[in-house]
Amino acid sequence: MSLLSWMTAAIVGGIAVPLLLLLYFLKLRRQERKVSSTLLWKKAVQDLQVNAPFQKLRRNLLLLLQLIVLAALLFAIADPVARFMRRPGKLIVLLVDRSASMKTKESADATRMDAAREAALDFIRELPSESRAMVIAFSDKPEIVCGFTDDKRRLARSIERIEPVDGPSRIGEALQLAVAYSSNQIDAPGVAAPEAAQQGAADLELFSDGRIADAQEPFVTRGTMRFYRIGAAVDNxxxxxxxxxxxxxxxxxxxxxxxxxxxxxxxxxxxxxxxxxxxxxxxxxxxxxxxxxxxxxxxxxxxxxxxxxxxxxxxxxxxxxxxxxxxxxxxxxxxxxxxxxxxxxxxxxxxxxxxxxxxxxRELRVLLVTDRRPVEYYVTRAVRSFDIQQVDTLTPARYEAIEEAKLTAEGRSAYDLVILDNHDTDRLPPGNYLFLGGLPKIEGVARGEEVPGTPIVYANEAHPLIRNVNYEAMFVSKWHKLKLPGHAQSLIEGESSPIMVMLTDPGHRYVITTFDVLESDLLISYAFPVFVFNSLGYLAGGETVETSRMIQPGATLTLTVPPGATTARVLRPDGQIDEVPVADRGTASYARTSDTGLYRVTYDDTARTIEPFAVNLLxxxxxHIAPNDAFELGGQNVASFSGAIKINQPLWPYAVATAMAFLLLEWWVYNRRVMV
The missing domain is CATH 2.60.40.10 (Immunoglobulins)
Incomplete structure (x- = not known):
């Protein structure tokens, strides 16, 4: 049991108890009267003793009853609670899941998000007065909706404002925020509370259905975590x-x-x-x-x-x-x-x-950059075998010198696919590029040491570029190790390094082979026409919906802006319109994609170009909306609770009832004395 407002009760008691005793000390003395009988002598002596200081308090039943009533009322003022769970720490972080699954209908008029809000509000109502709490709402990305405070009303208002989004649930960044803020006890950005060092690690209170995609990844959590399981519906x-x-x-x-x-x-x-x-x-x-x-x-x-x-x-x-x-x-x-x-x-x-x-x-256009006749012959023959007639060929020197208007159209490459043979270049207008032995001169990509050919040990066969390609029969005599950015995707690997990789940058897609095709049997193998077919389908537009135009909630839309446009206006599924500035490189980014549906982007160029994008949950x-009954975080079990969440059971009503009972008893005793 704990007293949530013991300080208030102590102040009131320090005033009320002395006042009650003072009333007894100030009780009027009776006037002396001479009588002819000794019958009342004993009673008179007792009255004299009572009227003396401190003697007035001896064996006084009314005073005892009044002190009991006062003590019960002071106990009620102290806001006593019985604790059925562990006592929250002085620092608490509430993590509230607001991902797509929290939109699940639990009843005709209530969603899982409503239940999570109510559970979090119940928790806040029962916090001890000395506790400080902050609130983080998260889906794929976290948002601090309230910094550390002991103001319960402020915390409650912030929780009531949390609304679900259509994004997935990932807790990693939310935990990083919780640890960072609780370690420094940040009240506002860049401002730390002076008592932070003495408060210790924050307890983490998670309100979720437990369907968290990255829950099994390793995390650093310093305080104790407790999981409040929200929801019961499974039909979906x-x-x-x-x-x-x-x-x-x-x-x-x-x-x-x-x-x-x-x-x-x-x-x-x-x-x-x-x-x-x-x-x-x-x-x-x-x-x-x-x-x-x-x-x-x-x-x-x-x-x-x-x-x-x-x-x-x-x-x-x-x-x-x-x-x-x-x-x-x-x-x-x-x-x-x-x-x-x-x-x-x-x-x-x-x-x-x-x-x-x-x-x-549309009719596909392919550009081949090479000065080697065998490469030109095999690549051109493979491309034209799929009824693609617009295949242009340039030497590397001519490619670097040709006017920009012949390489670009409406701010993008004029070709659906550009194949570069053994040529490094930084002339890369937005588009799709297949490097056969060459490299794009972009940040994070560099050629390393040469390594002798080794057997192929891995291929990402699920990727559309490698689908049905007989890579196991391919022979490569040597290739180069590459320095690559972290987002590079390996498609085929040898024993020591990748042989084929894919990079995606805003407006660009690059497929890079780390070997010279004339140092392998790729051109004359049965795998080459299949690889060319996959490249045309995946890179050049056989895929009707480009990956960059159909994303999941929370992902960033990368917009390739047409020439002459300075702003982009995004019409959201909810009818709101956002304006997006255009960057120097002719691109723009839009990240407010938390709602599923169709987004239409209108540019202010002369043609008033309109470009649609789609956001789907997928x-x-x-x-999978069934609540997680056995929640684990980083491989460790987390204490779980469900149903009505009761941290503290208030005891003040019982104290008030006790005070009323003794008050009635005191009234009865007093009236009986008067009647006697």
Missing amino acids: VGIVAFDIRREIDRPGVLSVFARVQNFGSSQVTTDVSLSLDGKLLTGPGAVQEVTLGPAELSRKGGSVAGGGAGDSAASRDDRLPDARNVLFEMEHEQAGTIEVKIHRTDALMVDNRVVAPIDPP DPAES
Whole structure:
């Protein structure tokens, strides 16, 4: 048991108790009267003793009862509480999950976010007066909604303002913020409280459903963490993967792929539909019925089927969802917006719909930069075998000297794919580049030592560039080690270093082979035409929706600005319009993408260019809404609590009731004496 307001009670008691005793000391003395009898002598002697200082307090039942009443009232003023859980520390950080899964409907008029807010508010109401707390809301990125304070009203107002977003749940950066702020006890940016060193590490109070993608990664946490499990709903069917393609050999046909999973505990039959520009298509196969079995209970601690971020969010009693792939095909040769929708009402609706902008088919243009005839022959033959006739060839010297207008169009490369043979260059307008032995002269990329050829030990076969490429039969006599930035993606690796890598920068995509193709058998192997086909499809536009134009919530949109534009106006799905300034390099970045849907970017160039982007959830970890019963952080179990969260049980009502009972007793004793 603890007294939350003991200081107030001590002050009141220091005033009230002496006043009560003083009233007894000041009690009037009786007047003396002479009587002819000795019957009242004994009574008179007693009165004289009582009227003497301190003798007035001897065996006084009324005074005792009044002191008991006063003590009970002082006890109530001290705000006593019985603690059913551990006492919070002096420093507390509340981590409130606001990811997409917190939009789950728990009842007709309440979401999981509502429950998390209420639980956090209950926690704040019961904090001891000497505790200081801060509030961090997080999804894929954290936000400090309230710095350290002991003002409960301020903390409550900040919690009430937290709203869910459509992003995934990652706690790593939130924990880093919590540790950094609690270590220095920052009240405001750059301002530390002087008592910070004496307060110790902060306790972490996590309010979430436990579906956190990076929970199994190692973290540094100095204080004690406690997890409040929020929610109970499990019924959800969602779209977890999505792709649209125009095949090179059939440019007028759209192939739309969607993967649907059932995370609930019962079988589901639902319709999945395809819409174009907001209108439901009525042709054959435009609406498909899908039957999904219930999610199977697994106690192996495995991952969520569907892979990706969900792998680390699994608990020890996880459910593995049933999945079906849905494929739509339609003929459409114009630009537009594709939408795939699940026609079902479940607990989480944000994953029931995906949208994507599509471009019209176009004739691909390829530029080959080489001065070696064998390379020109094999590359040109492979490209033209896929009915691509616009293949231009330049020597490296001519490429560096040619006028800019012939290399660029509307601020981008005039070619869908530029293939550079054994040539390093920094002339790289926004576009797609395939380096065969050469390097882009960009920050973070440099050529290292030469190494002799070794067997290929790894290939990222899931990547579209390597799909169906027989890399195991490829011979490379030697290649160079490369210095690469951290975001480089390895596609093929030898024993000591990568052989093929991919880099993505704003407006640019680079595929780099670290060897000279004439020092290998790549050009004459069966793998080369397949690799060229994959490069044309992935880099040059066979993919109808570019990766940079369809992102997940919270990711940054990288905009390639047309010539003459100085600002970009982004029309959000909620109808708001944001203005984005254009950087010096003709690019712009937009990061307020927390809501799913279609974003339309309008530039202020002479053509008033409009460019659509799509933001979709596509995250099995967020669609898997069943609360995590056994939450682990960094491989360590975290104490979990669910249901009504009670930190302190107030005892002041019992103290008031006790005071009233003794007050009635005192009144009865007093009246009995008077009547006697």
